[in-house]
Amino acid sequence: MLLFPGTSHPKLAAAVAKKCGLDLGKCEIKKFSGGEIYVRLLDEVRGECCWILQTSGANVSDDYLEIFLLADALRRHDAREINLIIPHFGYARQDRRAMMGEPISAQLMANLLVAAGVARVVTFDLHSDQIEGFFSVPVDNLHCFPMFAEYFLSKKLPDLVVVAPDTGAAKIVQRLSDQLCAPLAILHKTRPRHHEVSYTHVVGEIQGKTAILFDDMIDTGSTIGPAVEVLIKNGAREVYVAATHGIFSGPAYERLAACAAKEIVVTDTLPVEEGRLANLKVLSIVSLLEKIL
Numbered sequence: 706m707l708l709f710p711g712t713s714h715p716k717l718a719a720a721v722a723k724k725c726g727l728d729l730g731k732c733e734i735k736k737f738s739g740g741e742i743y744v745r746l747l748d749e750v751r752g753e754c755c756w757i758l759q760t761s762g763a764n765v766s767d768d769y770l771e772i773f774l775l776a777d778a779l780r781r782h783d784a785r786e787i788n789l790i791i792p793h794f795g796y797a798r799q800d801r802r803a804m805m806g807e808p809i810s811a812q813l814m815a816n817l818l819v820a821a822g823v824a825r826v827v828t829f830d831l832h833s834d835q836i837e838g839f840f841s842v843p844v845d846n847l848h849c850f851p852m853f854a855e856y857f858l859s860k861k862l863p864d865l866v867v868v869a870p871d872t873g874a875a876k877i878v879q880r881l882s883d884q885l886c887a888p889l890a891i892l893h894k895t896r897p898r899h900h901e902v903s904y905t906h907v908v909g910e911i912q913g914k915t916a917i918l919f920d921d922m923i924d925t926g927s928t929i930g931p932a933v934e935v936l937i938k939n940g941a942r943e944v945y946v947a948a949t950h951g952i953f954s955g956p957a958y959e960r961l962a963a964c965a966a967k968e969i970v971v972t973d974t975l976p977v978e979e980g981r982l983a984n985l986k987v988l989s990i991v992s993l994l995e996k997i998l
């Protein structure tokens with residue numbers, strides 16, 4: 706098996722190749738001055754089972770284009786199988802038409818990946834479970850809540866409550882609360898504009914508890930910052946934040962540094978600047994990938 710990494714997360718690709726005993730395929734990826742992306746495979750792939758590893762991070766649209774081009778090159782050079790590990794599946798938040806005039810971007814990305822030749826997809830904590838059904842090829846949507854549960858159990862924190870920052874997250878947060886044998890609380894969130902959030906109600910008992918606020922992603926931190934504040938105002942003794950995907954775009958690092966969270970725990974589905982936040986902890990998904998590769 707050969708693993709071809711895109712440019713989005715070389716550290717993760719190297720760790721996966723090492724742990725899973727895969728050879729890193731050689732390829733050239735660069736950008737022309739006009740912005741077009743150039744890809745060239747430098748290894749023979751005929752008859753080989755090939756994996757692409759590319760997450761969708763800070764340059765989400767270019768990250769997708771690299772996948773399309775790598776898959777197309779592998780298909781044209783007769784790779785036996787083209788599989789994709791996309792730890793964070795970007796464009797997932799538009800998984801329905803929330804407002805008139807919008808596309809369903811998650812469905813479109815799924816279609817484009819399959820059209821480019823991808824025959825199997827491995828990903829982590831899709832924004833919503835139904836996205837799996839947007840693909841006409843098999844999808845492994847691996848969940849990180851057991852890894853978070855193990856981490857928080859090892860800390861032996863007292864009087865836990867697990868908190869969903871909005872009703873959309875409640876289902877996955879419920880699974881974490883079951884695993885931790887802790888009660889669930891839900892915040893009522895409204896979003897007047899993109900990247901702006903306000904909280905009106907807290908459903909559940911927070912007073913005196915250690916709260917674990919769990920979401921699928923932290924993008925600009927507009928959700929997590931005010932959510933931590935609301936929990937502290939409602940009497941939480943400490944707040945831990947956990948999220949699978951640390952996108953950390955725009956003012957995220959500043960917002961997270963300013964919030965009162967005791968610790969912020971994310972995974973390495975995306976590259977994060979660990980030194981930027983003293984209370985940031987990164988758990989690795991490599992051992993989860995090892996189980997299925």
Ligand code: R5P
Nearest residue numbers: 920922923924925926927928
């Ligand atoms: C919303 O549906 C998501 O689960 C996240 O809560 C949200 O997208 C995070 O974005 P931000 O950090 O910009 O609030």
